[in-house]
Amino acid sequence: MHYAYAEQFRKALVTWFEQEKRDLPWRHTKDPYKIWVSEVMLQQTRVDTVIPYYTRFLEHFPTMDALANAEEELLLKQWEGLGYYSRARNLQAGVREVVEVYGGVVPNTREEISKLKGVGPYTAGAVLSIAYGVPEHAVDGNVMRVLSRVLNIHDDIALPKTKKVFEAAVDMLIDRDNASSFNQGLMELGALICTPTSPKCLLCPVREYCTAFHEGEPEKLPVKTKKVKTKPLYYDVYVMRDEAGNLKVEQRDASGLLASMWQFPMIERGDDVFTPTLLEQQYDVTITTKENLTTLKHIFSHLVWHMDVFVVDVAGVQQHWVTFEEMKKYPMPVSMLKILKAYENSLG
DNA sequence: AACCCGGGGTA
DNA sequence: TACCCAGGGTT
Numbered sequence: 001m002h003y004a005y006a007e008q009f010r011k012a013l014v015t016w017f018e019q020e021k022r023d024l025p026w027r028h029t030k031d032p033y034k035i036w037v038s039e040v041m042l043q044q045t046r047v048d049t050v051i052p053y054y055t056r057f058l059e060h061f062p063t064m065d066a067l068a069n070a071e072e073e074l075l076l077k078q079w080e081g082l083g084y085y086s087r088a089r090n091l092q093a094g095v096r097e098v099v100e101v102y103g104g105v106v107p108n109t110r111e112e113i114s115k116l117k118g119v120g121p122y123t124a125g126a127v128l129s130i131a132y133g134v135p136e137h138a139v140d141g142n143v144m145r146v147l148s149r150v151l152n153i154h155d156d157i158a159l160p161k162t163k164k165v166f167e168a169a170v171d172m173l174i175d176r177d178n179a180s181s182f183n184q185g186l187m188e189l190g191a192l193i194c195t196p197t198s199p200k201c202l203l204c205p206v207r208e209y210c211t212a213f214h215e216g217e218p219e220k221l222p223v224k225t226k227k228v229k230t231k232p233l234y235y236d237v238y239v240m241r242d243e244a245g246n247l248k249v250e251q252r253d254a255s256g257l258l259a260s261m262w263q264f265p266m267i268e269r270g271d272d273v274f275t276p277t278l279l280e281q282q283y284d285v286t287i288t289t290k291e292n293l294t295t296l297k298h299i300f301s302h303l304v305w306h307m308d309v310f311v312v313d314v315a316g317v318q319q320h321w322v323t324f325e326e327m328k329k330y331p332m333p334v335s336m337l338k339i340l341k342a343y344e345n346s347l348g
Numbered sequence: 349a350a351c352c353c354g355g356g357g358t359a
Numbered sequence: 360t361a362c363c364c365a366g367g368g369t370t
Contacts, residue, residue: 038365044355044364044367045354083356118368123365161349196358298354301355333354334355335354
């Protein structure tokens with residue numbers, strides 16, 4: 001793209017964004033902390049999903065000090081249902097680093113801000129440009145789709161090295177006097193106009209600069225090869241109830257899937273596995289009654305949980321289990337919240 | 349570079 | 360179903 005075209009492109013994009021941008025909660029602030037929170041929540045997560053979480057999160061943790069001092073359980077409870085829970089822990093770790101190392105001021109250079117936990121190339125560029133106006137690239141899925149079409153880039157965006165191509169493109173095109181609106185404009189365009197299927201080219205403010213539009217098949221871009229196969233897993237899940245009616249809740253492993261989140265005991269089914277016996281052995285109890293509660297399917301990105309859920313009354317409990325109301329304080333993944341709901345309904 | 353990490357919306 | 364979403368960390 002020639003220099004004169006680049007200038008017209010960036011002006012058309014910025015003008016369109018500033019006229020047509022959606023009214024979103026994080027667009028009412030330039031507080032780097034709040035921008036940071038929004039960007040982390042928006043990773044792999046849609047705007048409409050994030051909005052209520054963002055508002056509630058900042059009510060609980062309005063400042064970096066508040067978040068830095070928060071209990072992890074409270075933090076995760078605020079994140080409950082949003083997914084990718086390590087984002088929350090990384091955000092808190094990063095905020096603590098800003099408080100302790102940078103005197104409570106979010107760094108304004110890519111080199112420094114990138115050192116913070118949970119701040120990768122995209123989030124670094126987003127916070128720098130939106131909060132501070134620094135002309136740094138912020139390349140996400142939207143930006144790669146938009147620019148692959150505008151510039152007719154056919155590199156496979158599933159390959160890590162391809163992102164460098166788009167970062168270089170943004171470096172060439174970015175409005176150095178209004179990096180915030182330029183970067184947000186690219187993303188807004190991807191969200192509203194330059195969508196994955198059926199892009200609304202007739203409404204596009206930059207279609208006259210768009211190679212894919214002129215060639216007639218913008219929906220063919222970007223090129224993306226990878227595809228993931230979901231693997232099924234089969235579990236028996238137990239709502240265990242002692243003589244007092246208290247329930248067993250346990251914390252998952254600190255690493256891996258749903259790390260440190262809380263759950264009802266679950267045992268993977270297998271050919272030579274009778275899960276009630278395993279349950280009695282693992283928890284040192286005796287099952288006195290057992291009834292079906294529900295059957296649930298829970299879909300993750302890469303796997304599917306098929307869960308048969310049972311309510312069992314048990315004898316021989318030594319520890320203190322929790323009441324139904326206490327259970328609600330524990331951060332749980334959506335799969336377990338569904339079971340909690342089913343159990344609540346079964347009580348009538 | 350490959351793999352892992354949630355959950356929900358949409359065509 | 361399959362794909363996508365304001366990605367980052369680990370290995």
